[in-house]
Each structure stands twice: as C-alpha cells, then as structure tokens.
Amino acid sequence: MIDIQIIRKDPDLVKENIKRKLQYDKLKLVDEFTKKDAKWRKLKRNNDLLRTNRNKVSKEISEAKKQKKDIKSLLKKAKVIPDKITNNEKEMNKIREDLDSLLVQIPNIMHPDVPKGKSDKDNKVREIMGKPPKFSFKPKNHIKLGEMNGWLDFDASAETSGKGFYFMKGDLALLNQALINYARDFMVKAGYEYVEPPLMIRQDILKGVYTKAEIDQMAYKIQDEDLYLIATSEHPLIGMYFDKMLNHTQLPIKLTAYSMCFRKEIGSHGINEKGLYRTHQFNKQEMVVICHPKDSWKYYDELLKLSKDLFKKLKLPIRENESCTGDLSDLKARGADLEVWRPIEKIYQEITSVTNMTDAQARLLGIRFVDKDNQKMYPHTLNNTAIATSRALVAILENFQQKDGCVKVPKALQKYLGKTKIGGKK
RNA sequence: GCCUGCGUGGCCCAGUGGUUACGGCGCGGGAUUGCUAAUCCCGUUUCCCUUGUGGAUUCCCAGGUUCGAAUCCUGGCGCAGGCGCCA
Numbered sequence: 001m002i003d004i005q006i007i008r009k010d011p012d013l014v015k016e017n018i019k020r021k022l023q024y025d026k027l028k029l030v031d032e033f034t035k036k037d038a039k040w041r042k043l044k045r046n047n048d049l050l051r052t053n054r055n056k057v058s059k060e061i062s063e064a065k066k067q068k069k070d071i072k073s074l075l076k077k078a079k080v081i082p083d084k085i086t087n088n089e090k091e092m093n094k095i096r097e098d099l100d101s102l103l104v105q106i107p108n109i110m111h112p113d114v115p116k117g118k119s120d121k122d123n124k125v126r127e128i129m130g131k132p133p134k135f136s137f138k139p140k141n142h143i144k145l146g147e148m149n150g151w152l153d154f155d156a157s158a159e160t161s162g163k164g165f166y167f168m169k170g171d172l173a174l175l176n177q178a179l180i181n182y183a184r185d186f187m188v189k190a191g192y193e194y195v196e197p198p199l200m201i202r203q204d205i206l207k208g209v210y211t212k213a214e215i216d217q218m219a220y221k222i223q224d225e226d227l228y229l230i231a232t233s234e235h236p237l238i239g240m241y242f243d244k245m246l247n248h249t250q251l252p253i254k255l256t257a258y259s260m261c262f263r264k265e266i267g268s269h270g271i272n273e274k275g276l277y278r279t280h281q282f283n284k285q286e287m288v289v290i291c292h293p294k295d296s297w298k299y300y301d302e303l304l305k306l307s308k309d310l311f312k313k314l315k316l317p318i319r320e321n322e323s324c325t326g327d328l329s330d331l332k333a334r335g336a337d338l339e340v341w342r343p344i345e346k347i348y349q350e351i352t353s354v355t356n357m358t359d360a361q362a363r364l365l366g367i368r369f370v371d372k373d374n375q376k377m378y379p380h381t382l383n384n385t386a387i388a389t390s391r392a393l394v395a396i397l398e399n400f401q402q403k404d405g406c407v408k409v410p411k412a413l414q415k416y417l418g419k420t421k422i423g424g425k426k
Numbered sequence: 427g428c429c430u431g432c433g434u435g436g437c438c439c440a441g442u443g444g445u446u447a448c449g450g451c452g453c454g455g456g457a458u459u460g461c462u463a464a465u466c467c468c469g470u471u472u473c474c475c476u477u478g479u480g481g482a483u484u485c486c487c488a489g490g491u492u493c494g495a496a497u498c499c500u501g502g503c504g505c506a507g508g509c510g511c512c513a
Contacts, residue, residue, distance in 0.1 A: 044473075047474095057493065058494045063445085082492085
C-alpha cells in the first residue's frame with residue numbers, strides 16, 4: 001500500500017507513476033482520493049471539536065459532583081452531544097472505507113529504471129547467460145524423458161490426486177533432493193538464516209498482501225479452520241514480523257526457507273499441460289530480506305545476483321528479464337524474472353522471480369522499525385526464488401539430456417547425488 | 427475437544443466508572459561529573475490542524491450501557507497452562 005502522505009503531498013508524482021504503468025483509467029482514483037480525503041479531514045476536525053466539548057462538560061460534571069453541586073443543567077447540556085458525535089463518526093467511517101479501498105488500488109511508486117511497457121511482452125531482457133545446447137539428435141521433453149526412465153508417473157498421480165500432481169521416483173526424486181540441498185547450502189553460505197516455516201497460515205497474514213478474491217483463487221483453504229496451505233514460504237517468513245516493531249540494529253533480516261508450496265493455479269494460465277512446469281504442489285527454496293529503506297536497492301541487486309550465480313553454477317542457459325511498468329503488480333517497485341531455456345519449444349520460461357516491494361508490503365503488514373534517531377518507519381521488504389526445483393528439473397532434463405535418454409548431472413549437484421549422470425539404457 | 431487463566435505503549439507491569447493510563451526497562455536527545463562508566467533532566471501510541479503552553483485518539487477486536495469506559499454488559503479473536511486424543 002502506498003504511503004498516504006505521498007498522495008497528499010505529491011499527487012502529481014502518484015499520477016506520473018500511474019501513467020508509466022499505462023493504467024490511465026486509474027488516474028481519476030488519485031483525484032477522487034484527494035477530494036474524499038479533504039472531506040474526511042474536515043469531518044475529523046469537526047469531530048475533534050465535538051469531543052473537546054463533550055470532554056469539557058464531562059469534566060465539569062465530575063467537578064460539580066465532587067463539590068456536591070447540582071448537575072441537572074450540566075447533564076442536560078451533555079446529553080445532546082453523543083448523538084452528534086455518532087452521526088459525524090458514521091459519515092467519517094463511510095468515507096474512511098472508500099479511502100481505504102481507493103488506497104489499495106493506487107500502485108506503489110516504481111523505481112525510475114523500470115522499463116516502460118504495457119504487458120509481459122514489453123519486458124526487457126537485461127542479460128543472457130549460458131548458451132542453449134545443440135543436439136545431434138531430436139531432443140525429448142521432460143515428460144517423455146521422465147516416463148521412459150521410470151522417474152515420473154502422471155497416470156498414478158492423476159488416479160490418487162487428480163490433474164496437476166506428480167509421482168517422482170528414483171534418481172529424479174533424489175536429484176530433486178540434491179537441488180534442494182544445493183540451494184539451501186548456497187543460501188546459508190551467502191549469509192542467510194535457514195528457517196523451517198509453518199506450511200499453513202492464517203488468513204489475516206495473507207490479507208495483508210492479497211485481497212480475499214486473490215486468496216481464494218490461489219490458496220487451498222483448510223476445512224473448518226482459519227488456515228490456508230502456503231503458496232510460498234515468503235508469506236510465513238514475512239508474517240513472522242506481522243505487527244512487530246523492530247530495531248534498526250536488527251536490520252537487515254536475511255532469511256531463506258525451504259518448503260513445499262501449494263497453489264490452486266486458477267486463472268489465466270491454469271494447469272492445462274501435463275508435466276512438472278506448473279503443478280499444484282512444488283518444492284521451493286526462497287529468500288527474503290527486510291531492510292532499512294536506504295539499503296533496499298543494494299539488496300535488490302544482491303538477490304538478483306544470488307539467483308543468477310545459483311543457476312550459473314548449474315550451467316543452465318538462462319536470461320534475466322525485467323518486468324516492465326505495466327507487468328509489475330501494484331505492490332512492486334521493481335521486479336525481474338530469471339528465465340530458463342526450453343529446447344523443445346525454443347523459448348525462455350520463468351524459473352525465478354525477484355521483487356522489491358519497498359515499504360508497501362511492510363505498511364500492509366504493520367511491520368515497523370525504530371531508526372537511529374528514534375523515528376518509527378516502515379522497512380523495505382524483498383523476496384526472491386532461490387530455486388523452484390520442479391522447474392529446475394524440467395530445465396536440467398531437457399537441456400542436459402543425451403542421445404540414449406540419460407541426463408548429465410550438473411557438477412554442482414554431483415556431490416549431493418553421488419552420480420555424474422542418471423537414466424539411459426540399462 | 428474440555429477446563430482454567432490471560433490479552434494495557436517497543437518490552438515488562440500497575441490500574442474495579444471521573445483531571446493528562448502509574449511505574450520500570452529499552453531507545454533518542456541534553457546536562458553534569460570523569461575513566462571500561464555513573465547520575466540527573468527532557469522525550470518516546472496514533473491522527474488532525476490554524477505547528478503550539480493546540481485538539482482528538484489509544485488499553486486484543488466489534489457492538490452496547492453512560493454526560494463520561496482500560497474498568498461494567500454482549501459477542502468474537504488470539505495466547506498460555508492443565509486434562510483428553512494422536513504420534
């Protein structure tokens with residue numbers, strides 16, 4: 001959520017930001033907000049005056065009672081005030097609700113370097129790392145490779161759990177564990193504290209960042225409980241600090257967590273293809289930073305570099321694709337994806353996603369800190385995928401496959417797996 | 427699931443209808459004395475305005491009673507302990 005003071009003090013900045021996102025229909029929200037906010041403040045002043053008056057008379061009654069004086073006339077005077085206050089407050093609250101719903105629709109101020117554009121088609125490729133492999137044979141997709149090696153069984157998972165799940169077996173499942181361990185060690189070595197989070201989370205933590213409609217579309221609800229299966233460990237990691245007051249000496253907080261993630265995946269893409277790329281359940285090593293506002297762009301670069309390095313070591317062909325203004329969701333000040341090469345389709349596809357939300361997320365979740373000069377402020381929050389292993393496995397299988405159907409194991413994973421290749425003809 | 431207790435500022439804690447929510451810790455600023463620091467003073471919920479010796483607000487949340495609620499009433503949420511169940 002954007003800082004209300006920015007809209008009050010510099011509405012033009014807020015409008016320019018909206019224009020950069022090409023969300024012209026939202027421009028009127030700023031004027032509407034300014035107008036209603038002025039009205040609210042007028043009512044607030046009026047209300048304060050009414051209360052001053054009420055408090056004054058109440059005090060007089062108290063004094064009169066102490067001195068055993070007659071309070072009848074004072075009581076008569078006092079009794080008419082509460083109704084006025086109630087009416088005034090009703091009007092205030094109504095406007096307050098409008099203001100709050102406007103506020104969440106007004107996007108966070110973006111970093112000036114975010115490339116301008118309308119949709120994901122306008123995202124900007126910043127760097128290409130590694131080269132797509134050249135095959136002397138016709139490469140197979142990960143589903144074919146997985147099934148022919150006995151690693152993946154989508155028929156069985158459809159039987160037990162439905163569409164969007166998988167059974168992963170044997171060396172591929174062990175390679176999955178190797179990836180998890182590799183990413184965990186990588187993050188710990190980079191100075192991030194390893195956290196094992198709850199896999200279920202309360203609605204009010206999610207509500208800080210998502211609307212009810214978004215939650216229902218994304219997260220699985222536990223029957224008869226106020227709990228959802230986590231869609232990413234970012235939520236419990238940030239949620240650890242929900243409504244907390246930190247000290248500047250505690251910052252930056254740098255965390256990494258491994259968890260299963262659960263997503264309904266209802267929406268534009270949906271689960272319309274078999275395979276590991278988009279599933280209801282997947283493994284993810286995540287990273288989160290909560291830092292002083294002055295440092296957040298430094299940590300944005302750090303997070304981005306971490307995921308690049310992590311994938312470079314796996315020798316996968318990847319590229320950095322920065323989200324354009326129109327593709328960034330309203331909370332994000334800047335964001336980029338790493339995308340990995342899919343040799344069959346000959347396209348790059350999203351594999352990690354880094355985001356700086358500046359203070360927008362902290363404001364929604366009530367995460368604050370006391371700075372050196374004793375001022376209370378909102379920290380900046382950032383998050384990034386270290387690795388979503390199912391997507392990494394897709395990339396490894398498809399890019400490192402050999403003619404006989406075996407798959408070369410990246411060197412960085414060999415010590416975890418104890419093998420240089422998996423599968424192939426026996 | 428049942429029983430009991432609890433929820434007050436960044437933290438701990440006092441406060442059973444009436445000035446400005448007591449006190450301690452921590453933190454920030456200042457003064458003073460000097461030697462691994464001590465002592466003292468001021469400040470430290472949030473919001474609004476005409477920015478100052480200003481006003482309002484705040485005791486888990488939402489209602490209610492009252493001229494006046496941290497305090498009383500109703501409903502809800504959360505936490506802890508005990509018992510049960512399960513591993």
